[in-house]
Amino acid sequence: MLEVFRKYIESKVALSDEGWALIESVCIIKKLRKQQFLLQEGDVWRYHAFVCQGCLRRYSIDDKGIEHILQFSLENWWAGDRESLINATPSRYNIDAIEDSTVLVIRNQDYERICRDVPVFNEMANNILARSFNAAQDRINTSISLDAEEKYLRLLQQFPDLVSRVPRHMIASYLGITPETLSRIKRKVTRK
Amino acid sequence: MLEVFRKYIESKVALSDEGWALIESVCIIKKLRKQQFLLQEGDVWRYHAFVCQGCLRRYSIDDKGIEHILQFSLENWWAGDRESLINATPSRYNIDAIEDSTVLVIRNQDYERICRDVPVFNEMANNILARSFNAAQDRINTSISLDAEEKYLRLLQQFPDLVSRVPRHMIASYLGITPETLSRIKRKVTRK
DNA sequence: TACTGGTCTTGACATTTGTCAAGTTATTAT
DNA sequence: ATAATAACTTGACAAATGTCAAGACCAGTA
Numbered sequence: 085m086l087e088v089f090r091k092y093i094e095s096k097v098a099l100s101d102e103g104w105a106l107i108e109s110v111c112i113i114k115k116l117r118k119q120q121f122l123l124q125e126g127d128v129w130r131y132h133a134f135v136c137q138g139c140l141r142r143y144s145i146d147d148k149g150i151e152h153i154l155q156f157s158l159e160n161w162w163a164g165d166r167e168s169l170i171n172a173t174p175s176r177y178n179i180d181a182i183e184d185s186t187v188l189v190i191r192n193q194d195y196e197r198i199c200r201d202v203p204v205f206n207e208m209a210n211n212i213l214a215r216s217f218n219a220a221q222d223r224i225n226t227s228i229s230l231d232a233e234e235k236y237l238r239l240l241q242q243f244p245d246l247v248s249r250v251p252r253h254m255i256a257s258y259l260g261i262t263p264e265t266l267s268r269i270k271r272k273v274t275r276k
Numbered sequence: 277m278l279e280v281f282r283k284y285i286e287s288k289v290a291l292s293d294e295g296w297a298l299i300e301s302v303c304i305i306k307k308l309r310k311q312q313f314l315l316q317e318g319d320v321w322r323y324h325a326f327v328c329q330g331c332l333r334r335y336s337i338d339d340k341g342i343e344h345i346l347q348f349s350l351e352n353w354w355a356g357d358r359e360s361l362i363n364a365t366p367s368r369y370n371i372d373a374i375e376d377s378t379v380l381v382i383r384n385q386d387y388e389r390i391c392r393d394v395p396v397f398n399e400m401a402n403n404i405l406a407r408s409f410n411a412a413q414d415r416i417n418t419s420i421s422l423d424a425e426e427k428y429l430r431l432l433q434q435f436p437d438l439v440s441r442v443p444r445h446m447i448a449s450y451l452g453i454t455p456e457t458l459s460r461i462k463r464k465v466t467r468k
Numbered sequence: 469t470a471c472t473g474g475t476c477t478t479g480a481c482a483t484t485t486g487t488c489a490a491g492t493t494a495t496t497a498t
Numbered sequence: 499a500t501a502a503t504a505a506c507t508t509g510a511c512a513a514a515t516g517t518c519a520a521g522a523c524c525a526g527t528a
Contacts (some may be wrong), residue, residue, distance in 0.1 A: 176417075444475075
C-alpha cells in the first residue's frame with residue numbers, strides 16, 4: 085500500500101530514495117471498514133491522511149441532525165480537517181469510510197519534519213494546499229452561481245466516477261439539495 | 277501607506293529591519309478610484325495584492341450577465357486570483373474597487389523571492405493560505421447547510437462592518453440570493 | 469433647487485426546491 | 499433463498515426563492 089503513496093509523490097515531484105526512506109518511516113497504514121470513523125466531531129485532528137484505496141467523506145451535522153458532506157476523498161486524495169489541525173480546536177466535522185478503505189496516516193509533527201527535511205515534499209505539500217484552495221473557490225463560485233440542476237451536471241462532468249460510485253443521497257448532500265430534488269433532476273436530465 | 281503593510285506583517289510575525297527593507301523594495305502602491313478594475317476577466321494575474329485602504333470585490337459574471345461576488349477585501353486583507361496565478365491561465369474573475377482604495381501590489385516573482393529570502397514572510401504567506409482555505413471551507417459548509425436567512429444572519433455576525441459598508445445588492449450577490457430576497461429577509465429580521 | 473443615477477423596498481405572481489408519505493428497487497446479512 | 503435494511507423514486511402539497519414592474523429613497527451634481 086505504501087507503493088501507492090510513493091507513486092503519488094513521484095507523479096508530483098522528483099523524490100530521492102533517501103527522501104522516501106524518511107517518509108516511509110513515519111507512515112501509518114490504517115484499514116477502515118465501511119461506516120468506520122477516521123475522525124469524530126469534537127476530537128482534535130492532528131494528522132494528514134492519504135487515501136490509498138476506498139472512499140471517505142467529511143461532513144457536518146446540523147441542528148436538525150442532517151448531514152452535510154463537504155468533501156469526498158477517493159484514492160490518491162487527502163482527507164482531514166485543516167481547521168482543527170491548525171487551530172488545535174475540536175473538529176466540527178466527522179470523517180468516515182463510505183467503502184472499506186485503506187488510509188495512510190502521518191502525524192502532523194512527522195509531516196512537518198518531513199517538510200523540513202525533504203524539500204520536494206514540502207513543495208508538494210504547498211502545492212496540494214494551493215490546489216485545494218482553488219478547488220474550494222471554484223465550489224463556492226458554482227454554489228452561488230448555479231441552480232441545482234447545473235450544479236449536478238457540473239459535478240457529473242468533473243467527477244463522473246465519483247457520482248457513479250457514491251450513493252445518490254450523498255451526492256445530494258454534497259450539492260446542498262435533497263435526495264428527492266436530485267432524483268427529479270436525474271429523471272429530467274435522462275429524458276433529454 | 278507602506279506603514280499599514282509593515283504593521284500588518286509585524287502583527288503576524290517578528291520582522292527584522294533587513295527583512296522589511298527587502299519587502300519594501302518590491303512594493304508597488306496603486307490607487308484605485310471607485311469602480312476601477314484591478315483585474316479583468318481574461319487577463320492573467322501575476323501578483324499579490326494587499327488592501328491598505330478601501331474595499332475591493334472579486335466576482336464572476338455568468339451567461340446571463342449576472343455578477344457573483346466571491347470575495348470582498350477590506351483593509352488588511354489580500355486580493356487576487358490564485359487560480360490564474362498558479363496555472364498561468366486567463367482569470368475567470370474581475371476585481372474592482374467598491375470604494376476609492378489604496379492597494380499594495382507585489383509581482384509574483386518578487387513575492388516568491390521574498391518568501392525565499394525572508395523566512396518569516398514565507399511563514400506568514402503559508403499561514404495566510406492555510407487560513408484562507410479554512411475560511412473557504414467554512415463558506416462551503418454554510419452554503420450547503422443553511423437557508424438564505426441563516427446565511428445572512430451569520431454574515432452579519434461575522435462581518436458586521438462589511439454588511440454595513442457594502443451596498444446591499446452586493447451582499448445579496450455574495451450570499452447567492454437576489455436583492456429582493458435579502459430585502460425581505462432584512463424586514464423580517466428587524467421586525468423581531 | 470431640481471435632476472440624475474444608483475439603491476432599496478414592495479407587491480403580485482412564477483418557479484424552484486423542500487417536506488412528508490408511500491411504494492419500489494437494490495443490497496446486505498443471516 | 500429469505501428477510502431485513504438501505505437506497506431510490508414518485509406524487510401531492512407547502513415553503514422558499516426568483517422574476518418583473520413600480521415606486522420610494524438618497525447622494526452627488528448641474
